[in-house]
Amino acid sequence: MTRPPLVITMGDPAGIGPEIVAKAFAAGKAPDCVVAGSPSVMKRAVQLAGADLAIRETASFEEGRPEPGVINVLPVSQDAECVPLGKVSAAGGRAAFEAVITAIDLAKTGRASGIVTAPINKEALFSAGLTYPGHTEILAECAGVERVAMMLANDEIRTVLVTIHLSLHDAIKSADFSAQMDAIRLAQSACLDLGIAAPRIAVAGLNPHAGEGGLFGREEIEIISPAINAARAEGIDVTGPWPGDTVFMAARRGKFDVVVAQYHDQGLIPVKYLGVETGVNITLGLPFVRTSPDHGTAFDIAGQGVADAASLSTAIAYAHRLAATRRTSEEAA
Structure with missing residues (x-):
């Protein structure tokens, strides 16, 4: 047709x-x-x-x-x-x-x-x-x-956002278990739509050093890790939480197919730094x-x-x- x-x-x-x-x-x-x-x-x-x-x-x-x-x-x-x-x-x-x-x-x-x-x-x-x-x-x-997510992609990295157009204060409150699961699942389906047969998904932490075992915040322990475990139980190849300051470098080197970022600037800065000329925004969901x-x-x-x-x-x-x-x-x- x-x-x-x-x-x-x-x-x-x-x-x-x-x-x-x-x-x-x-x-x-x-x-x-x-x-x-x-x-x-x-x-x-x-x-x-x-x-x-x-x-x-x-x-x-x-x-x-x-x-x-x-x-x-x-x-x-x-x-x-x-x-x-x-x-x-x-x-x-x-x-x-x-x-x-x-x-x-x-x-x-x-x-x-x-x-x-x-x-x-x-x-x-x-x-x-x-x-x-x-x-x-x-x-x-x-x-x-009710639930959509933003994927930013270029020739080198892809990222899906847990929260989008919110203040940082509100983004932290909104990055709950349900939002984590939605973003991970949408990242999986988007990669499949793009022809990636077995997507490897990384989830960035919210806090510096992904919380450093709770020293810099407990969101990774109480929210993000449980969501990753639940997604893995669904058969999704997802790992993390990874430190936000290094996970995009690993993705750029080919370790991951997509990174789930917790808030707007965490996900968009790495993509836009590589050049807006080749970047594209895809609305998932x-x-x-x-x-x-x-x-x-x-x-x-x-x-x-x-x-x-x-x-x-x-x-x-x-x-x-x-x-x-x-x-x-x-x-x-």
């Missing part, structure tokens, strides 16, 4: 999202993709990118048949047309949100094989009265799932595929034509790969 196209959201129209989308199409890195966004914003982006591309406004997602030299755009917002580049605005936040909601509906109903999201700006969302910390929370709410580039809206360079589309192109490739795996599994069932 032929898979339906992916849907790419344009992101905040004031940021680099539309530009990198245009560049991905121009480089041939966006096969079988339709953009949810504003045709006029995408026309501006094509001009910024210096690309020889035509914008085709479609009346429906299904009309967006892929064609070389053409970006099919499903219009989802009128607010985007008046948004100035490089500035936070309620109109920009609202337009970005509407594109995401449209994409979610397409993916939930099976009309799109997955979602690739260009960056949104949290301040712009809040300006529009949309109190979401980011894409992940919007996706979870609209998909009707959703009933559909979602990926995104590993960077933000970059308002400071918006409109200059210098944005790098490499991370978005990688996100598109991952989405195609994951969608193909899911389709194969569904057909086998």
